[in-house]
Amino acid sequence: MRLELKHGTVRYPTTDAIKDVSLSIEQGSFVAIMGATGSGKTTLLEVLAGLIPLTEGSVSPTGFSQRVGIVMQHPEDQLFASTVEEDVQFALKRQSLSEQERERKVKEALDLVGFTDMHACPLTLSGGQKRDVAIAGVLVFHPHVLLLDEPTSGLDPHSRTSLLQTLAGINARGDAIVMASHDADAVAEYASRLLIMDHGKILRDGTPSSLFMDIEGMRHLHLGVSHARTIASLMEAKGVRLPKGIVKEADLISALEDIL
Amino acid sequence: MPAAIVGQNVTFSYDGSHTILDDLTFSIDEGEWTAILGANGSGKTSLVRLFNALLPLTSGTIEVFGMPVVQPKNHPLLRRIVGMVFQNPEEQCVAPVVEEDISFGLENYQIPEEEIEPRTEEALRNVGLAGFASRNMASLSGGQLQKVAIASVLALDPKILILDEATSMLDPTGRSDVMETLRFLHQKGTTIVMVTHLSEEAVYADRIIVLGDGVIKANGKPKEVLRDVRMLHENGLEPPLPVRLWKRLGIAGPAPLSDEDFAEGICALN
Amino acid sequence: MTDGIFDARTKLLCFLLFVTAVIEAGTLLPFLVLVVLLFPASRSAGLCAHDFFRPLASLWQFFLLVWLMNAFFSTDARPLWHWWIFNLTEEGTIQGLLVVLRVLLIVEAGAIYTASSSTKESVGAINWTLTPLSLFRVPVGEISLIIGSALQFVPMLQEETERIKKAQKARGAVFGGKNLIKRAKSMIPLLLPVFLRAFSHADALATAMEARGYQSGGRRTKRKHPPFSLCDKLALSGGMILVVFCYLA
Numbered sequence: 001m002r003l004e005l006k007h008g009t010v011r012y013p014t015t016d017a018i019k020d021v022s023l024s025i026e027q028g029s030f031v032a033i034m035g036a037t038g039s040g041k042t043t044l045l046e047v048l049a050g051l052i053p054l055t056e057g058s059v060s061p062t063g064f065s066q067r068v069g070i071v072m073q074h075p076e077d078q079l080f081a082s083t084v085e086e087d088v089q090f091a092l093k094r095q096s097l098s099e100q101e102r103e104r105k106v107k108e109a110l111d112l113v114g115f116t117d118m119h120a121c122p123l124t125l126s127g128g129q130k131r132d133v134a135i136a137g138v139l140v141f142h143p144h145v146l147l148l149d150e151p152t153s154g155l156d157p158h159s160r161t162s163l164l165q166t167l168a169g170i171n172a173r174g175d176a177i178v179m180a181s182h183d184a185d186a187v188a189e190y191a192s193r194l195l196i197m198d199h200g201k202i203l204r205d206g207t208p209s210s211l212f213m214d215i216e217g218m219r220h221l222h223l224g225v226s227h228a229r230t231i232a233s234l235m236e237a238k239g240v241r242l243p244k245g246i247v248k249e250a251d252l253i254s255a256l257e258d259i260l
Numbered sequence: 261m262p263a264a265i266v267g268q269n270v271t272f273s274y275d276g277s278h279t280i281l282d283d284l285t286f287s288i289d290e291g292e293w294t295a296i297l298g299a300n301g302s303g304k305t306s307l308v309r310l311f312n313a314l315l316p317l318t319s320g321t322i323e324v325f326g327m328p329v330v331q332p333k334n335h336p337l338l339r340r341i342v343g344m345v346f347q348n349p350e351e352q353c354v355a356p357v358v359e360e361d362i363s364f365g366l367e368n369y370q371i372p373e374e375e376i377e378p379r380t381e382e383a384l385r386n387v388g389l390a391g392f393a394s395r396n397m398a399s400l401s402g403g404q405l406q407k408v409a410i411a412s413v414l415a416l417d418p419k420i421l422i423l424d425e426a427t428s429m430l431d432p433t434g435r436s437d438v439m440e441t442l443r444f445l446h447q448k449g450t451t452i453v454m455v456t457h458l459s460e461e462a463v464y465a466d467r468i469i470v471l472g473d474g475v476i477k478a479n480g481k482p483k484e485v486l487r488d489v490r491m492l493h494e495n496g497l498e499p500p501l502p503v504r505l506w507k508r509l510g511i512a513g514p515a516p517l518s519d520e521d522f523a524e525g526i527c528a529l530n
Numbered sequence: 531m532t533d534g535i536f537d538a539r540t541k542l543l544c545f546l547l548f549v550t551a552v553i554e555a556g557t558l559l560p561f562l563v564l565v566v567l568l569f570p571a572s573r574s575a576g577l578c579a580h581d582f583f584r585p586l587a588s589l590w591q592f593f594l595l596v597w598l599m600n601a602f603f604s605t606d607a608r609p610l611w612h613w614w615i616f617n618l619t620e621e622g623t624i625q626g627l628l629v630v631l632r633v634l635l636i637v638e639a640g641a642i643y644t645a646s647s648s649t650k651e652s653v654g655a656i657n658w659t660l661t662p663l664s665l666f667r668v669p670v671g672e673i674s675l676i677i678g679s680a681l682q683f684v685p686m687l688q689e690e691t692e693r694i695k696k697a698q699k700a701r702g703a704v705f706g707g708k709n710l711i712k713r714a715k716s717m718i719p720l721l722l723p724v725f726l727r728a729f730s731h732a733d734a735l736a737t738a739m740e741a742r743g744y745q746s747g748g749r750r751t752k753r754k755h756p757p758f759s760l761c762d763k764l765a766l767s768g769g770m771i772l773v774v775f776c777y778l779a
Contacts (some may be wrong), residue, residue, distance in 0.1 A: 156496060239521075249505075
């Protein structure tokens with residue numbers, strides 16, 4: 001299943017949030033989108049999810065009914081039910097399922113995010129736990145494409161790692177992930193494709209290992225690169241010869257092990 | 261250096277059943293940059309809110325420049341001396357225009373009207389936002405909003421500046437902007453207390469207090485605290501990348517804390 | 531505190547005087563005068579035709595209901611038409627029309643006032659106007675603060691509502707429904723989270739205000755107002771003459 005956006009434009013009275021953007025998301029891919037605030041990342045995700053209408057262009061297949069799911073920023077704000085189970089199963093309301101089927105799907109979704117207490121009250125949970133429950137609420141209808149807007153924002157190291165591993169697991173079972181994020185380390189570690197947005201257009205479309213090479217270019221767009229890449233470039237500047245395209249921690253370690 | 265904040269046997273609990281902070285003893289010196297490092301739920305936010313009496317002390321004592329925080333009559337002066345900037349840039353905007361937001365605090369302390377404008381201008385200059393006085397808050401980025409929040413606090417001429425995870429909701433540009441402002445203020449002599457869960461941000465500090473499960477797990481200089489990988493992991497924290505790499509590579513000697521020192525260190529070994 | 535020709539306080543007082551005049555008006559002539567005055571006022575406030583006619587367009591059902599209630603439920607000895615509890619009277623019809631006209635005039639004047647004054651100006655003007663009440667121990671400063679904060683909350687709440695609506699739609703929520711009960715139930719996933727966000731936002735704001743030394747009922751710097759200009763004095767006199775005229779006519 002491929003999600004295609006063709007010449008998409010979203011026009012507002014004062015500005016174009018996205019301008020003539022064409023993009024296709026392949027089945028099972030892990031795509032990251034980086035861009036300064038106001039570059040149109042959130043609008044692009046909302047268009048791909050079918051939440052806002054395009055002024056021009058088309059996008060398909062999209063929306064809840066086509067199994068395209070989106071987790072927006074601070075998803076914990078969407079929680080409203082009295083138990084975790086009730087909140088997570090909200091997305092299954094319109095499906096005619098048996099009690100057992102419903103419960104099974106809810107449990108599956110909660111297992112994916114690593115949360116077990118089905119009868120807890122969502123509003124009493126910690127920030128990281130709330131986020132997990134909110135994401136489970138989207139995973140429960142098994143989207144084939146999962147869009148996420150800054151999923152790791154505000155999470156402490158432990159919660160962040162746990163969430164990213166959940167996403168990797170979902171991707172491993174064949175579902176596509178499209179993640180807008182400032183977290184360059186997460187992008188380097190997990191994404192196989194990186195899109196850079198600026199002023200409503202896709203400026204660059206490549207891989208983290210190629211695009212993170214241009215540190216100055218990224219800084220010019222108010223973007224950072226992964227920490228491993230920063231260190232690698234510092235060493236290259238001091239004359240250390242390193243293989244090209246080091247953006248991940250593991251790659252940096254292997255390269256350094258070889259040198260020393 | 262004289263002590264700015266002294267805490268003895270500090271205990272805090274919201275309802276009496278669940279203890280958030282348990283018998284902490286510590287001291288923060290004037291002019292120091294102290295990082296309070298801890299994972300979510302460690303009690304770090306509650307701790308700093310005891311310093312300006314936003315939360316009531318359950319037991320123990322805290323004195324700010326010799327003033328006990330428990331006495332209500334001290335609270336107005338306390339909140340002037342201890343300025344606090346919070347995590348969410350949008351939720352601490354008191355007014356729609358920058359100069360009104362900054363003058364809010366000044367009006368609370370009955371600063372005479374003729375002093376309000378010059379103090380506002382100076383505060384904005386100190387955070388690198390000169391000329392922003394008549395801008396609408398809605399037109400500012402997250403980093404700029406946080407700098408306005410810092411300016412609002414600076415206008416009151418505080419002795420201590422507390423940042424409660426003030427960079428966690430910002431993008432990389434906003435974050436480095438705010439950190440640069442803090443470094444500038446620290447050089448001018450402001451006492452800074454920075455609450456964070458990122459060890460990278462604690463590298464700049466003069467001292468780090470690590471909180472875990474409501475108790476102090478470590479209290480020392482960055483080069484002691486950030487190299488103790490096991491202690492950091494036990495408390496839900498990650499050491500800075502240079503330290504992680506150094507240890508993974510099994511290199512002897514003290515691990516460098518900053519990227520530059522790491523690069524230097526590797527080159528030296530080569 | 532002067533934005534444009536008139537002082538913020540003048541604008542507020544003129545609005546209040548206009549409302550008083552509307553209440554006093556009883557016959558056709560004063561109403562005509564009041565309606566005619568709306569046009570130059572809305573022009574100078576920068577209100578375009580679309581915004582000017584919007585209250586009429588969006589409230590027409592309410593106006594119709596008010597008129598019907600007056601027309602059919604007045605007690606009068608000689609009804610034009612009678613059935614069960616409905617009593618159509620000439621007097622009721624005219625009364626209904628006057629009530630609708632009064633509400634419409636006030637709503638329009640309100641729209642003109644809000645278009646002509648910024649939040650800060652309005653709050654400052656309200657604060658000044660209410661000052662005499664502080665002699666009766668009314669917490670004027672706090673009331674102004676509450677009004678100012680509430681006004682700022684409106685755009686924030688609108689944003690939150692939009693955001694949460696999208697998040698719930700993304701997991702299959704449908705808002706609305708055939709009957710009223712179904713519709714109300716479908717709004718819970720929207721209203722409850724927005725409600726919670728509003729409280730959370732209010733709490734964060736209150737904490738930030740406390741941290742910057744705000745004390746409930748405490749004294750704050752008194753900001754001086756510039757004296758009323760000639761334009762202000764003329765406008766205020768005109769307003770008072772209008773009230774007297776409407777009362778007498």
